[in-house]
Each structure stands twice: as C-alpha cells, then as structure tokens.
Amino acid sequence: MKKIKVGFIGCGGFANMVYYPSLTEMDDVEIVAICDINQEKLNNTGKKYNIEKRYTDYRKMIEENELDAVYIIMPPHHLYDIVIDVLKRKLNVYIEKPPGITLFQIKNMANFAIKNNCKTMVGFNRRFIPLLRKVKEIVEKKGPIIQAVSTFYKNMYPNFLYYNGAIDILTSDAIHSVDVLRWLCGEAKNVKSIIKSYYSDTPNAFNAIIEFEKGATGILLTNWTVGKRFHTFELHSLGISAFVNCDDKALIYEDNNEKPEIISTFDVAKSNQLYKFYGYYDENKYFITCIKENKQPECNFYDSIKTMELVEQIYKNNISS
Template identity: 55%
Template sequence: MKKVRVGLIGAGGMANRVHYPSLAEFADVEMAALCDLDEKKLRATADKFHVERAYTDYKKMLAEVDPEAVYILMPPHHLFDLVIECLNQKRHVFIEKPPGVTREQTRNMALAAEKNGCLTMVGFNRRYIPLIREARRRVDECGPMLQCVSTFYKSSLGARPYFGGAIDVLTCDAVHAVDMLRYMGGEPARVASDVRSLHAAYDNSFNALIRFESGCAGVLLTNWVVGRRVHTFEMHAKGISAFIDGDDKAIIHQSGQEDPLVLDTRAVAGSSDSRTYYGFAGENRHFIDCIQEGHQPETCFADAVKTMELVERIYRSQI
C-alpha cells in the first residue's frame, strides 16, 4: 500500500485532540514533519506523535520534506496565505472549518486548488458522523427529503467574540449548522432570515427559512446565549422522520410503526470515543482515501464555497 506523505502545520488543540491521533492510526500515512511557531507546542506535539522533523518555518518544511499533502490547522484569519502557498506548490490540503474568513477567501482557495489540480478538504466533521450517515440512509430510502432542520445552541453569555473579533459567529462556528442544511437539503433557491445580537455587541443568533432547489424546506435555528450546547438535526421524507443528536442518539419514526427506532451514536460508530463517533476519525480517513483514489473529498473547497455563499445569503436575506 502506498503511504501518503503528510506535512503538518499547527500543533494546537484540534491537531492534538482529533486530527493527529487519527492520522497516527492509519497505516498508509507517514506523518513526515510538523511545523508550529510556538516551539513548546511544536516539541510536545512532535514527541507525542513521534514526528522526527520539526520546523518553525512552514516554507522550509515544504522545501525540505516535500509532502504530498498538508494539514493546515490554525485560526481562520491566519489560513489564507499558507493555503494558497501549499496549493501553488501542488500539494493537497486539509483545513478545519471555517474555510477562511469570507466567501471570497474560500472561492480563491477553491480556484487555486482547481488551477493546480489539488485535492482539498474542509473538516465539516458533522457530515462524517456515522449516526448522521445512517439516519440519512434510512430517510433516503423513503424518497426525497421534504423538510430538514439544523439547530446549534450554545451558552456563551458574556463571551468575547471569536478570535478577538477577527471573524463572526455564523461564519466561524454556526457554519457547521449551515453546512449540514446543505448536506440534508441540497442547494438553496430562496432564503429568508432573522439575524440578531442578543445580550452582546455582536451577532449571535441566526435563524433562517430556506427553500431548496429540490423543493425541500429547511430551517436553521442558532443562538449563542441560551441554556446549553444543543446541536441537533431533523430529516423528514415521505412517512419517515429522524430526530438526531450526534452526541447521543437518533429517534426515527416511521408511519405504521408504533415504536420508534432508537439508534445510539456510540453503537452505530462502534466506539465510545468522541473522536470516532463525532466524525473526526472518519473525515480524516475520507481525506486520505480520496488522495489514494485520486478524487475530490465530499467537503472539498469548491463545495465549501457553496456553504459560505449560504452564510452570506443568510446575512443578506433578513426579514
């Protein structure tokens, strides 16, 4: 089996918690080198994952190590230049969400990827949650999606804006819920929204009604100053309704059946480790598989542009 030679930029939280542990498990990945500006994090992460070559200058790392693919895991407002440089060097690129700070950044990254023939992926991990995939499969069996709901609530009263205000809540984090609406409903035809700043100096509640091209109706409900983190999805088709919490379970009702089917997220994933049942291991496997097989990941930059366009439309379409 061919090994994918991967360069790693960023030794922060997501890198250490979910991405590098996943890569370390894959027999067909060589974690060839690591780069971070912070030498303490660099050393600790390199030691933890037995990465021999460590750098504080990513361009030096690219020149000396020549990785086929690069993980770039850092705050969104620092991403753009590094992503463009890697793509122009014809390296495949994985980034976390959000894919840059604006749709324009995402679009230009997607164009650079296309021009250079690179495979790219954004870590929209919710799409790779095994429970969500399984619920979707069962709903799809009953026909086209008629209605879908994506919610994301957090209890962040008094919190500072993301990265000191470098990016808004919808683009930075509630974008997970927006991306999932596209996953469930397809491409949006019409959008009406309600965007608000509640008990904060910045927008922190984003609600939308979307009519998709398929005819499916979608609803987005997000609010960052309520009781607790709740992040759920609903998928409805003819005679079937799935109510899904990726952290917990899916309850699936089918007409004619008295009792719902209840699927446990850990049982479906075959693991009680959130790295697996919450889609992180799966998204990394998907990226490596796509490189091995030579096709674009489902959540490639070109696809992410469409999610960022929907984010923009939610701002533009306020009632």
C-alpha cells in the same frame, strides 16, 4: 502498501484533540513532519506522537520533505496566505472550517486549487458522523428529504467574540449547521432569516428558513446565549421522521408507529471516543482515500463556496427589524 506522506501545520488544541489521534491510527498514513510557530506546542505534539521532524517555518518543512498532502489546521484569519502558498507548490491541502473568513477568500482558494490541480478538503465533519450518515441513508430509502431542521445552541455569554472578533459566530462555528442543511437538502433557492444580538452588540442568534432547489424546506435555529451546547438535526421524508443528537442517539419514527427505532451514536461508530463518533476519523480516512484513488473530495474548496454563499444569503435576507 503506499503510505500517504502528510506534513502538518498547527499543533494546537483541536489538532491534538482529533487530527493527530486520527491520522496516527491509520496504517496508510505517515505524518512525516509537523510545524508550529509555538516551540512548546511543537515539541509537545512531536513527543506525544513520536514525530522527529519538527519545524517553526512551514516553508522549510515543505522544501525539506516530500509530501503528498499538507494539513493546515490554524485559526481561520491566519489561513489564507499559507493555503495559497501551499497550493502554488502543487500540494494537496486539508483545512478546517471555516474555509477562510470571507466568501472572496474561499473563491480565490478554490481557483488556485483548480489552477494547480490540487485535491482539497474542508473539514465539515458533521457530514462524516457515523450516526448522521446512517440516519440519512435510512430516511432517504423512503424518499428524498423534504424537511430538515439543523439546530446549534451554545452559551458563550458574555463573550461572543471568536479570536477577539476576527470572525463572526455564523461563519466561524454555526456554519456547521448551515453546511449540514446543504448536505441534506441540496442547493438553496430562497432564504429568509432573523438575526439577533441578544445581551450584546454582536450577532449571536441566527435563524433561517430556506427553500431548496429540489423542493425541501430547511430550518436553521442557532443561539449562542442559551442553556448549553446542544446540537441536533431533524430529517423528514415520506412516512419517516428522524430526530438526531449526534452526541447521544437518534430516534426514528415510521408510519405512525408510536415506538421509535433508537440508534446509539456510540454503537454506530463502535467507539465512545469523540474523534471517532463525531466523524473526525472518518473525514480524514476519506481525504486520504481520495488522494490514494486520485479523486477530488466531495467537500473540496469549490464545494465549500456554496456553504459560504448560503452564510452570506442568511446575512443578506435578514427580515428582523
């Protein structure tokens, strides 16, 4: 079996939590070399996953190894130069969300990817959560989704700054909820939003109502000052309503039946490990399969322009006084 040879830039917290466990479990992947500017993190990851080739300069890693793909899992404000350099070397690239810090950046990244014939992917993992995928399939059997709700609550009070303020909450993190609405409903046509800065000068609550081109209505409800992390989705179609908490379970009601079908997130994923039941393993498997089959991933850089555009529309159409 041909193994896809991966070079990995970034040995940080999140990569260690979900990417290294996912990729090292796949028979058709070899993490050939890793890179981090922090020697301690580099060595810890190398030792943990038994990866001998370790670099503090990603250019050296790329020049000294034959790679099929490069993962670049780093804070978003440090991403751009490295992504462009790797694309210019005609290598396939995987990055985390957000895809850069501005719409302008992701448009340029997408153009460089097309020009250099690279496969690209942005890790919008919610699209790959086994429970959410199963529920989407069940709901869509009854007809297209006509209404969807995407909620994301956190309590970050009193510090609302991601990376000391390098990027805003909506673009950096609540973007997951925006991307899911696109994935469920298609492309947006009309947007109205209410954005608030509660107990702070920093915008920390983003609420929107979105009309999609195919007719669905999407609702975004997010607030970073409230009780705790709570992240849910509602999917509605003719005669069916699903209420989904991907950390726990989905309740699906059909045809006025009082009793819901209940589906556990752990049962669908056949695992209670976060990297499995929250879609990280499956998004990586998908990227690797796309490279093997010479297919452009669905959530490539070009596609993620649309999600960043919707984020921009939410900012532009704020009706709050």
